[in-house]
Amino acid sequence: MPRIDSTNGPVWKRRTTKQQWAIWAGWLVALAITAFAWQRISEKTIWFFVQDAPRQAADIGSRMIPPKFSYMSKLWAPIWDTLNIATLGTVIALVIAVPVAFAAARNTTPHPIVRTIAIFIIVASRSVNSLIWALMLVFIFGPGVLAGTIAIGLRSIGFCAKLLYEGIEEIDHTQVEAIEATGASGPQKMVFGIVPQVLPTFAGIGVFRWDINIRESTILGLVGAGGIGLELNGSINTLAWTQVSMILLVILLTVVVSEWVSAKVRGAII
């Protein structure tokens, strides 16, 4: 933008001198904030514990090895619960997310007021973490798998609906126009013009969220909402470290398998 005429012809620079100084000033401020924050944290840290940390970590690590493989017999049921929480939660979320997404997308919403409500549902669902949903639902439904499933479902509605409505807004309008021009009714326009265009997006979102939910549902047991987290919590509380390492191993394997499955499914759809 800035052009400086010199004797050797025009010189071009990316920024004006003023802009360049402003950027340097910005870096200086960032540095000052970092230094100040570091100082505050240092003041409140008990350095003895930090120095001790490697030894403590090594200690816990040694207590965790070897994992208690015999404990596996007690883990099959909770890991099955965990998978069910994730899968059912995702299904519930998708069923609710579809109408919400169509109501939220600018090109399919029946009315701006409906759109506002749909956007509110999305924001409300997304702003609360599934662990917090679970915490509240355990009070309502009592501890167990049901609370966990609904918590996962509620948290996922917003995620799925948001991505889906963005997908709906990005469709090619001429394809819809062509269907409309044949004399198709509103619902037919949806089925022939819009749904085929967003179907891959929908499937991709569903698998992606299922993948995330498997990881999220492993910790829901910490607040009593069922699944393998319940065992994890119990094992930590009783200082049964070999069981803890076994559980972490199982969670790791489950997540790896779910990653693999979702990658395969997504590859097949797109």
Add this chain to the structure above:
Amino acid sequence: MLRLEGLKKRYKTGDEALKGVDLEIPDGQVIALIGPSGAGKSTLIRCVNRLVEPTGGKAFLGDIELTNLSSSKLRKARSRMGMIFQEYALVERLTVMENVLSGRLGYVGFWSSFFRRFPAKDVQEAYRLLDRVGLMHMADKRADELSGGQRQRVGICRALIQNPDLLLIDEPTASLDPKTSRQIMRLINELCQERGLAAIINIHDVLLAQMFSQRVVGLKLGEIVYDGKPDGLTPDVLTEIYGEEDWEATIEKVDDENELESEA
């Protein structure tokens, strides 16, 4: 027969795309609508089937007034007008057959179309049309696997299976190579002859317009400035429609074409 009486369209931006167009197209006549970009050609045909709502004037198909129809009657009227698009506008992820059958949506109920249970007569007609345009073997392919020319043929089938009285054709060749363009235009022309269909073809290519239509209408800034025979397009007329340019080359080429055509 299509009749436009003082058709007007003013967009929300304030642009006046159509300034009162009067036009009458008898049954079975194929007209080419030419004019510079922004002249209102696309707006004109979209105002006929009301994909764009006209802001004034009237449009009649036969004795039905299109411009004041309720939405259910509009659906019925739309099913009598086939539309063909520049970028084909096929539903990319549906099969060729589904795309063709979607032309019947104005005639079948929701659940039949949802489960793709179209009447046997429609399915037979779809196969017949695909055979007519040489795409029988492509019926089960997905639309996005087809080439441009093939897609446009599917687009033509989708419009024809509506069994329309009128075809609205928006730049059918703008995305095609010169040879395919001619083949498509020839096909559209033949099909209109076979079925005695009236058609409005928006087209940029003056040459093609002259070769494949019985009448040319020139639109400029929302007004008709030429309406007559294809060979009446003299340099003066083209200057009137498009503005100052050396038109001799275009006209000469047309003559060559005609000779070639007649020799062949």
